[in-house]
Amino acid sequence: MIAFVFPGQGSQYVGMGKDLSETAKDLFEIASDVLGFDLAKLCFDGPDSDLNKTENTQPAILTVSYALLREVLASGISPVFVAGHSLGEYTAAVCGGVFSFEDAVKITRKRGELMQKAQPEGKGAMAAVLGLDAITLKQICESITDFYVDLANLNCPGQIVISGEAEAVKKASELAKQKGAKKVVPLQVSIPSHCMLMREVAQEFEKYLQNFNFKNSKFPIVSNVDAEAVQDAEAILNALIKQLYSPVRWQDCVKYMISKAVDTFIEIGPGKVLSGLIKRIDPSVKVYNIENLNDLTSIKKEELK
Known part of the structure; x- marks a missing residue:
């Protein structure tokens, strides 16, 4: 059985989606109208500095991922489950028909704007901790009482991201090394995603989402939250x-799908981050990546069921 998975923020790069300039022209035009600038030009030509602004990155990844998804579905490949890593969950929702592509562009733009303004520049931070288990890392986070830090992404065995106030992330990183972490990599972000510092903007986001009509999904969406x-x-x-x-809870999401007899994962969108994580979670499953039309041509030659 097949699951489609969609990447989140950090997978963007200048040039993504370039071979979709004709097949997805309508989608780039819809997104550009919503955003008020030429999204195709930003995705294809950059500059990096503009593409990496959260409020631009989110609708950009969504658009490229959905453009590829549309080609995959048209080729006759369909999923039993869909899931996305953080932002990728919005592409999964469009795949399920929960809301329209145009609404998804509006929603991800707003999400990016709210996340960007959640914390003053320099106050928040995130870091990837490699080679330490979740229980030990959680205890480290809880031991820091003067500032706030917590687990943010449980990606795969031996890779957990922490998020919070910059001082706390720094302290937790040092303690993690003392406790045996192989490596701690500060992420090049100023937004402390997926932690309680986002609680306030989540309330504002909830009010914004009341403007849209959500429908039941055609496919089961495996939620990041639980x-x-x-x-x-x-x-x-x-x-x-x-x-x-x-x-x-990405590792748990993948394990859940495998427990429901998924044996083939297709990552649809820019980059190969999720493909790498899935292989580390369970090396026995098949993993494919589609980030351009050539990848789709190769996959269509495979016996996918």
Whole structure:
């Protein structure tokens, strides 16, 4: 059985989606109208500095991912489950028909704007901790009482991201090394995603989402928040709100799908981050990556069931 998975922020790069300039011209035009600038030009030509602005990055990744998804579905490949890493959950929702592509562009733009303004520049931070288990890292975070830090992304065995106030992330990183972490990599972000510092903007985001009509999903969406499959419109809405300030339980999401007999994962969108994580979670499953039309041509030659 097949699951489609969609990447989140950090997978963007200048040149992404360039070979879709004709097949997805309509989608880039819709997104450009919503955003008020030429999104195709930004994705294809940059500059990096503009593409990497959160409020631009989110709708850009969504658009490229959805453009590729549309080609995949048209080729006759369809999923049993869909899931996305953080922002990628919005592409999963469009795949399920929860809201339209145009609405998804509006929603991800707003999400990016709210996340960007959640904390003053330099106050928040994130870091990837390699080679330490979740229980030990959680204890480290809880031991820091003068500032706030917590687990943000449980990506795969031996890779957990922490998020919070910059001072706390720094302290936790040092303690993690003392406790045996192989490596701690500060992430090049100023937004402390997926932790309680996002709670306030989540309330504002919830009000914004009331403007849209959510529908039940055609495919079960495996939610980041609890690693359970949801199809009900209200449950999806609640999960997307809670996702802003809750850890991304990606490892558990993948394990859940495998427990439901998924043996083939297709990552659709820029980059190969999720493909790498899935291989580390369970090396026995098949993993494919589609970030351009050539990748799709190669996959169509495979016997996918």
